[in-house]
Amino acid sequence: MKVKNNSFSGxxxxxxxxxxxxxxxxxxxPSQVCIPLKQGFGQVVEPTVEPGEEVKAGQIIGKSxxxxxxxxxxxxxxxxxxxxSKAIIIEADGTSDWQPVEGHGSDWTSMSAEKIEELLYNSGxxxxxxxxxxxxxxxxxISTDDVKHVIIKGVESDPYNLSLSALLQDGKLSQFADGLKxxxxxxxxxxxxxxxxxxxxxxxxxxxNLVGSNNWVQLYSVEPKYPQGSDxxxxxxxxxxxxxxxxxxxxxxxxxxxxxxxxxAYDAVVEGKPxxxxxxxxxxxxxxxxxxxxxxxxxxxxxxxxxxLNNGNYRIVSGNILADQAVTSYKYPVTREFDxxxxxxxxxxxxxFAFVRxxxxxxxxxxxxxxxxxxxxxxxxxxxxxxxxxxxxxCGYCExxxxxxxxxxxxxxxxxxxxxxxELIRYGIFxxxxxxxCTFVCPSKRPLxxxxxxxxxxxxxxxxxxx
Ligand code: SF4
Ligand code: SF4
Numbered sequence: 468m469k470v471k472n473n474s475f476s477g478x479x480x481x482x483x484x485x486x487x488x489x490x491x492x493x494x495x496x497p498s499q500v501c502i503p504l505k506q507g508f509g510q511v512v513e514p515t516v517e518p519g520e521e522v523k524a525g526q527i528i529g530k531s532x533x534x535x536x537x538x539x540x541x542x543x544x545x546x547x548x549x550x551x552s553k554a555i556i557i558e559a560d561g562t563s564d565w566q567p568v569e570g571h572g573s574d575w576t577s578m579s580a581e582k583i584e585e586l587l588y589n590s591g592x593x594x595x596x597x598x599x600x601x602x603x604x605x606x607x608x609i610s611t612d613d614v615k616h617v618i619i620k621g622v623e624s625d626p627y628n629l630s631l632s633a634l635l636q637d638g639k640l641s642q643f644a645d646g647l648k649x650x651x652x653x654x655x656x657x658x659x660x661x662x663x664x665x666x667x668x669x670x671x672x673x674x675x676n677l678v679g680s681n682n683w684v685q686l687y688s689v690e691p692k693y694p695q696g697s698d699x700x701x702x703x704x705x706x707x708x709x710x711x712x713x714x715x716x717x718x719x720x721x722x723x724x725x726x727x728x729x730x731x732a733y734d735a736v737v738e739g740k741p742x743x744x745x746x747x748x749x750x751x752x753x754x755x756x757x758x759x760x761x762x763x764x765x766x767x768x769x770x771x772x773x774x775x776l777n778n779g780n781y782r783i784v785s786g787n788i789l790a791d792q793a794v795t796s797y798k799y800p801v802t803r804e805f806d807x808x809x810x811x812x813x814x815x816x817x818x819x820f821a822f823v824r825x826x827x828x829x830x831x832x833x834x835x836x837x838x839x840x841x842x843x844x845x846x847x848x849x850x851x852x853x854x855x856x857x858x859x860x861x862c863g864y865c866e867x868x869x870x871x872x873x874x875x876x877x878x879x880x881x882x883x884x885x886x887x888x889x890e891l892i893r894y895g896i897f898x899x900x901x902x903x904x905c906t907f908v909c910p911s912k913r914p915l916x917x918x919x920x921x922x923x924x925x926x927x928x929x930x931x932x933x934x
Pocket of ligand 1: 869871901915
């Protein structure tokens with residue numbers, strides 16, 4: 468198969484201290500889990516168990532047949548302690564076995580599409596990623612017949628990512644290839660596009676050997692530039708500008724899945740394993756060791772921080788440190804969507820005149836700074852702003868870095884003055900993918916991303932719709 472090389476204009480390659488190594492450690496079963504009744508794509512489901520009931524790991528404990536949703540499962544063996552409208556608390560008995568999904572098997576090639584959809588739904592896998600996996604059970608906002616393109620991302624472009632080699636170790640690449648074929652059985656009309664980090668040439672070659680003879684699949688080698696992993700950037704990178712996504716990718720017949728989703732699909736259909744655990748990378752300087760943990764869904768974040776976090780003041784972020792939210796309570800459970808937890812030192816706020824004393828290990832976009840001369844060195848990452856907010860100097864860095872070709876400084880000037888009107892739509896404000904790269908590269912430390920996001924919200928409140 469000829470592998471395509473696709474890219475987008477703008478973006479930035481991060482090289483930060485604290486990248487997770489490929490080591491994988493299985494965390495012990497927690498004494499208690501909290502299973503939210505909404506996880507991933509779909510509506511909140513109804514509890515189907517009561518306090519005092521004994522449950523097995525993998526058993527369905529919440530389900531709604533009449534809404535877009537996917538059932539939730541107990542992730543441990545134990546006893547239901549509490550049931551609320553939002554979550555179910557289970558006291559674990561410490562055993563690690565699980566109840567397989569009925570009807571699974573290694574003879575998946577002879578299974579009907581209906582059977583495969585049922586296994587994916589009952590295992591919880593259909594809830595994954597932004598749009599869910601479509602089946603006949605209302606598990607996604609798009610029906611199976613309407614899917615034209617499926618994009619699988621193995622991109623590693625965020626400041627911190629789950630490592631593909633940790634995810635695929637122990638022979639998992641062939642399981643991933645079978646997972647693609649399983650997906651093809653329920654979406655036979657869709658073209659499957661697999662985008663892989665260009666630095667992973669061996670992986671691309673091995674995958675090409677496994678699936679390259681199928682004309683429904685195409686492999687791409689993509690630059691690990693942030694924010695290539697954003698669905699709204701990846702879709703036009705792979706399918707072309709006519710697939711620019713405004714509100715929802717499903718309107719264009721496109722769905723995007725992470726590689727971990729495909730492995731969960733394989734586990735459910737072939738091994739009968741329900742979605743009861745996640746592989747999560749521990750990134751950033753706050754962890755004792757940067758590695759990956761296998762953790763049961765519903766485990767409180769504090770079970771990870773108690774064991775793995777250094778002493779000190781760290782901000783914990785689930786997902787992408789530039790665009791996602793900090794974890795506000797360590798009691799918060801690990802959910803089906805988790806794949807990275809970053810722990811970055813909490814900064815002391817703005818440093819006055821920080822821009823006149825940059826160092827080699829200080830991340831900078833500008834060639835005028837020392838760190839740009841040492842691009843091979845990984846730089847430190849904390850939550851500090853490293854400088855006070857100053858007027859825009861029209862350097863154009865935000866424009867160069869913006870992945871969707873808008874003029875962030877111009878849009879920000881309007882929104883910062885609350886001058887929010889439909890002129891901003893002509894400037895492309897709704898194309899912004901909220902990656903915050905403009906804020907990161909700005910030498911004047913202007914909060915561009917924040918102001919642009921506020922401007923979008925203001926326009927939507929006034930009734931303007933995203934295309
Ligand atoms: S304007 Fe939006 S899309 Fe462009 S760099 Fe800023 S946050 Fe990212
Ligand atoms: S990066 Fe900052 S200083 Fe440079 S043009 Fe953009 S807003 Fe202005």
